Amino acid sequence: MKKARTRAAAPKVTRGEVEELLFHEAALLDAWKLDEWLALLTEDARYEVPSNDRPDADPGGTLFTIADDIGRIRARIARLKDKNAHAEFPRSRTRRLISNVRVLGRNASELRVEANFVVYRFRRDESVREYVGRYRYVLRAGRGGLRIARRQAVLDAMELGSMGLVSFIL
């Protein structure tokens, strides 16, 4: 990550640098380093999980599972750090596998990126819950390096079903 901290220009960002950011993000989330994860986001970042039956919709007119602006993301993190966030106490253990990273478009300051994910979630003595899907990112290049302006986790399952909750950061 050291390299990406220097000024980045979107036209020159390589897929390797994008992957480094995404893998770093996954490691932070799996380690529940939530404040460090917040630092990867822009001041106007959004985090969204669409409803399973409307994966391509807009949150203004469609019920999502999660549709956070940066204020709500910060409130979500504050909640998750409180042990009274019962759904995540004790915390789940997660392990994220990120692959098929593609840069699908770019302009002077931003990159549009997609990646596949599998997130394994372990709770107490329960059997594993598997969250499979793809991320849609908008990454912004600037003085602080590459940062995440938009992060949408789109699940492939027809319904949440046995996954149950999205009570952690997916």
Place this chain on the structure above:
Amino acid sequence: MNDRPLVLNEAASFRVNRATMVDPEILELERRRVFDVCWIYVGHESEVRTPGDFRTRTVCGRPVIFCRDSANAVRVFLNTCRHRGAMVCREAEGNAKIHTCFYHGWSYDRDGRLDGVPGEKDYPQSFRKADYGLMEPPRVESYRGFVFLNFDPKAVPLPEYLAGAKEYIDLVIDQSPSGQMEVIQGTQDYDIRANWKLLVENSFDDYHLLTTHSTWLDYLKNAGVKMQRPDREHLLPSHGVGKPLGNGHATTDNVNFRGRPVAKWIPVYGDAAKPEIERIRADLVARLGEARAARVADTNRNLIIFPNLLLADGSSVTIRTFYPIAPDRMRVRAIALGPKEETPSARAIRLDAFLTFYGPGGFATPDDVEALEMVQAGISATYREVPWSVMSRGMAKPGDQLNSDELHLRTFWLQWDKLMRTEPRAAQ
């Protein structure tokens, strides 16, 4: 069943036997004695708008096609081919003139009539297509857009069944100038590893708010929402009651402190949303008068329509219905409801407010789910040694039964117990 009391209702003690949450025989009996004789929610008329529109879903354990027929009437068909039984319609939603069973090619029109039978001439002369339309539940009726079915042909009409719940449905409908609420697209379908009746209790139990949802209350406080310190009589920041409505239905009815997209602004919505909420409020007053507008906007109500439908008119409007798939597991389907004529900006505020509390990624529902799963985990293996749960709050108390008391929960359980002791008509 009769020699084994499951609900003990005494002068100052109300107890529920935990076997009701665990025993597979009780679940099987519930399917016949509760679900098959009650009006069960299917969907909302706005989900199928024009002839041929359909949605497939599971209602009361049965696969059904919920649709509009050629005369624009809402219909419900059992989704099983009259020939050999395959599910005819395999898509989640769409519009179709004909539903064809792919197995042998029998096809049905949108009125459910058997339309085509490949090689029809090889059936005996007595074979008549008119005898083999898609089957329908014995009864399908709707109230103000909410469609229900009943597997008991002799059931009382839906409006009679809904009893006092009608007044509370009307309060939801009054949010729309034209009296038309619509389902907003996007469905939250998720499982909870707990008995379905635990979600009935939880859905309108305000006793758990302070402890289960402290992080949500902190979120509101940090955003600047003002909450009164409860006085000696109250556990919660505002006054609210629990109220039986007949036939096992019950509701909470609370003075609102948590904001309402119709039409009570709180800082969580952001300053930009303030003029829009004020405009909705002014329209509401102009249309309904000051008193009724305040009734609609300044109270929030969680209404349970017996046995498995919640209309939560709180931080937003959500319809939640749930069905047992095992004694310790239920499937939940939740959607959002909004006025048909809502502006895009008001709709966005409504959906944003929804997600502050409700749903599998909300700031409150996940902790409810955790509570229910912890109850199930706690009782599943111990219900013989620790057989009774206590539900006596508010009993023998003068004055209002509060939302943090348990009268409304007892109302559900008494109806459940009555039905569980009643032989279904067909078996008599």
